[in-house]
Amino acid sequence: MKQTTTYIIKHKLIDIYVTNKPTENAPHISYSTDFSRARPFDGLDNASIDMNDHIAIMKIVTETTEYKEVPHE
Numbered sequence: 548m549k550q551t552t553t554y555i556i557k558h559k560l561i562d563i564y565v566t567n568k569p570t571e572n573a574p575h576i577s578y579s580t581d582f583s584r585a586r587p588f589d590g591l592d593n594a595s596i597d598m599n600d601h602i603a604i605m606k607i608v609t610e611t612t613e614y615k616e617v618p619h620e
């Protein structure tokens with residue numbers, strides 16, 4: 548079973564979500580009110596986000612692989 552964890556970053560006071568990867572060279576943060584446009588972060592990104600103003604929402608995706616024999620008719 549494979550499990551992948553990513554994070555969605557949301558503003559603490561307003562229901563808006565980070566849609567880009569701000570860095571020290573380009574610190575501007577873009578937001579959207581549309582949750583589906585939120586950018587997933589894997590925790591290894593070199594993003595510069597002040598988490599005093601934001602909260603992280605953990606997303607865990609679990610992938611399972613199942614095999615079944617199929618009768619031949």
